[in-house]
Amino acid sequence: MGVKERRKREKEQRRQQILDVARELCMRKSYFEVRMEEIAEGAEVAIGTLYLYFQNKDEIYATLCEEGLDILNRLIEEALQEKKDSQARLEAIGRSYLTFYAEYGSYYDVLSFVGMGFKQIGLSRELETRITQKSDAAIARLETVVREGMEAGEITGGDSKEVAFFLWGLLEGLIFIHRRGYMNAWSVDLASTSTKAMDAINRGISG
């Protein structure tokens, strides 16, 4: 009985090991440049073993996306606990996203390809659906906060979806720029810049 359990646990561990290595590699190079052999080597398994845990290379990638979205959604949910004020709630979401980028940067890089390259990546419909759902969940959460803020009269700006999108866009863009090295090149600090940006936006949309 215990044997079966141990087997299952070991299997899950090995699966995670593979994902860990793949994520690490996707952080350093483009997905297209990561080779299955590298993943196998890093995870200390044979190439063939990768195919016991994942249907193909794309599924590994998609699984990373899913994991990343899970983390992001969890971070957002945690950050929203006990925050009543709309401004504070928005700021909490923003901070979650920056934390996600800072602490789970390898997931971020993977995720930034979602949607872009997915038309070309062969994925099981099931996995694609899950990713789309989780992706939507994050946006939906943000939009809800904005809408509630508007209903409470704490936020102005008309359409809650539009406001949600430009808040998201601001963060996404800052990270995009940082990731590509422009901030370092110009000696600009991401944390400071995003704080100021959030403040400015908050002033601009406060009711």
Place this chain on the structure above:
Amino acid sequence: MGVKERRKREKEQRRQQILDVARELCMRKSYFEVRMEEIAEGAEVAIGTLYLYFQNKDEIYATLCEEGLDILNRLIEEALQEKKDSQARLEAIGRSYLTFYAEYGSYYDVLSFVGMGFKQIGLSRELETRITQKSDAAIARLETVVREGMEAGEITGGDSKEVAFFLWGLLEGLIFIHRRGYMNAWSVDLASTSTKAMDAINRGISG
């Protein structure tokens, strides 16, 4: 006499034809997925011909980047003509970027890889330098406008570089999100959203 001229014209046309096809393909797939054979087929030339016009695949890609940056910088410069007010100038730059994305979207996609994948792409130092310079020029232009606005007391927010970066980040992020299809999925309009975002930001940073 005219023969030489015509030859030169034809050569330039064919070069453009190759770039047009390459740009179109880079828009639909990742750079890594575009094959030289496809470009050749699309441009109706033999594969070898591509190598008469460009040293290798990377040079084609880099040339696209350079062209894109030239267009963007021109659009920005044109938009800034006759705008005296800082708010108007910032808005003009923002609109230039959106126009660039709308009208030259295929360039945008190519450019969004700049910095990201460049470490892996083998480019002549000369070309790489040109691209970096042109990339910096766009940022520098934005920062100058912000700084002048601060000096004129029309803009607040402390560091001009930080403000410039979050303005850029906002636009970059909105386009990023739009490009990945989220706006369409949520029935959100890019133009409307970005106008509102710029307004909010302007309110937030106006002195």
Place this chain on the structure above:
Amino acid sequence: MGVKERRKREKEQRRQQILDVARELCMRKSYFEVRMEEIAEGAEVAIGTLYLYFQNKDEIYATLCEEGLDILNRLIEEALQEKKDSQARLEAIGRSYLTFYAEYGSYYDVLSFVGMGFKQIGLSRELETRITQKSDAAIARLETVVREGMEAGEITGGDSKEVAFFLWGLLEGLIFIHRRGYMNAWSVDLASTSTKAMDAINRGISG
């Protein structure tokens, strides 16, 4: 247990198979004309398999050179056993070289490019060093025999290196001529000619 052993043996066999085919082809055409595809076909493996055993085409070629030099050096060493007289020793070396050409002719052809084309061939420094060393070993052996003969008063002619080189040159040249078909065209026999040449030289240099 036996499985591992058998695998190793099979791998070595396949490696030899590839080298055999490559050597055969290098014998019939110039190295530059031999295509990887031909080698693969001849060895009845896929092209990709070649790259499992050798880093690239040049390494296959270099390995052939190394193998050839090993055989040559072994033949020379064997031939020198139990020969006390300088004349006999020189003759033994000469005969070794002719044997090498006769029995391992395919190696000879490969080796005759060493030094000539090597500047153009991209080799690992390690392999290049090994080849140079083994190449030098053969010459050094010959020179030693000549020098010892001079010290024993059995050989005259002044400089041992010069004498060693012209002995080597004689053999090299005879084989060169034979290999190019001139001897057959003129109905001249290599064995007979080289015996006479060695005799004449021996008379010319005997103390």
Place this chain on the structure above:
Amino acid sequence: MGVKERRKREKEQRRQQILDVARELCMRKSYFEVRMEEIAEGAEVAIGTLYLYFQNKDEIYATLCEEGLDILNRLIEEALQEKKDSQARLEAIGRSYLTFYAEYGSYYDVLSFVGMGFKQIGLSRELETRITQKSDAAIARLETVVREGMEAGEITGGDSKEVAFFLWGLLEGLIFIHRRGYMNAWSVDLASTSTKAMDAINRGISG
């Protein structure tokens, strides 16, 4: 009338120019590495022009061989003038060959491929015949000298063809070794070594 002549002269000059460049290049790299474009550039003509003067790449190569053989035969003929003694005549031929290598080294490299690679090179039968004939002429001349020496009792060694071949082989081999850089590596001088070799051989075959 003069126009036609000038045209013909110019054409011959251009042909020579092409051959000069090709020879120079064949000296520095293997024939297979020399590109038609390089030859065209060096000769300051268009690629297409090469094909007005030669049917294909191989014909350029073969023409170089032919020219080389012409020079060699002329040198030998000149050297044999007024030499009565067999020893002197043989020495004269040897010296011719060394001179040929020293002064027309670029031809030598080209010639050393004759016979070796010719099966693979597509040549007009006419040109191939001419080359074979000229190649044979050099050997025949040597053999004649040896035979006359034997008839005069100045040379011993049995078969004149065999003796001729080992004399030729000696020179060929020494140059072969020198050309591949071994003599330089071992600080051995070609001129000195070949003089000693000829002396030794002469002693060995003198009647």
Place this chain on the structure above:
DNA sequence: GATGAATGAGATTTCATTCAT
């Protein structure tokens, strides 16, 4: 005669995936 842009077959090399053990 001269040009040189264009061709396209063919070379080397890579890597996701399979399958016999």
Place this chain on the structure above:
DNA sequence: CATGAATGAAATCTCATTCAT
């Protein structure tokens, strides 16, 4: 379950030769 050698399609790039001007 795990292995990893083998596969072979596909990618980039080269270069002798042609042909319209």
